[in-house]
Amino acid sequence: MLRDLELGAVRVHILHHAARAPVYGSWMFEELRRHGYELSYGTLYPALHRMEEQGLLKREDRVEGGRVRKYYTATERGRAELERARRVIRELHREVVEGEGPDPG
Amino acid sequence: MLRDLELGAVRVHILHHAARAPVYGSWMFEELRRHGYELSYGTLYPALHRMEEQGLLKREDRVEGGRVRKYYTATERGRAELERARRVIRELHREVVEGEGPDPG
């Protein structure tokens, strides 16, 4: 039931991290696991591809330590979308977490 | 891109309201609109049905002012799921809204 929320949160986390420093798939996978988000590579990679197609991330292929990695960084459009996401989260937090008491009317 | 997040938020809002007082479809529709969530009846009603099938909501048919309405109230299971959702939202808020500065390392 909360799966949509969690998958939405996954995308926001991706943008959040990719706005700070380049990230690649399997690192992101582990980072998300550390935060309790369980998902499949069959979900993560297509999501990264879509976000690139939509212009939210830009990809840069690198070879590091003998590994081929596709690094993703948030674009301007990605940062703007992240800001939108933050507004949604702030609103949701205010509505259902802060205001937990009985119906104010 | 944020659609998943928004639809997840819609479900949380439904549980949140249905835990306070019985709600019916078109009222919930308007309430969500007031909070900026755009969605279709073809999305809302099947969602309510599913949440009932999953035991998160229980339905009670009433006639009020000559209108036939299906009122939904959160079950115990629904309240438990709402608590889970609150934890996810708190975590998400802490991670991507409160900690917005540069990478802490």
Add this chain to the structure above:
DNA sequence: GATACGGATATCGGTAAACGATATCAGGGG
């Protein structure tokens, strides 16, 4: 320079949900 290795990335088929247009339902008034 051919081959095997392993981390990283890509894909496929089955399943489920969103969406919006359209249809249906049910009580009340004329």
Add this chain to the structure above:
DNA sequence: CCCCTGATATCGTTTACCGATATCCGTATC
């Protein structure tokens, strides 16, 4: 009894998840 209206339901198309499986590509070894 039939239409009006608010409310609820459904259908076909499209899109995404998911995990098992396949593929890619530097590197090491010989």
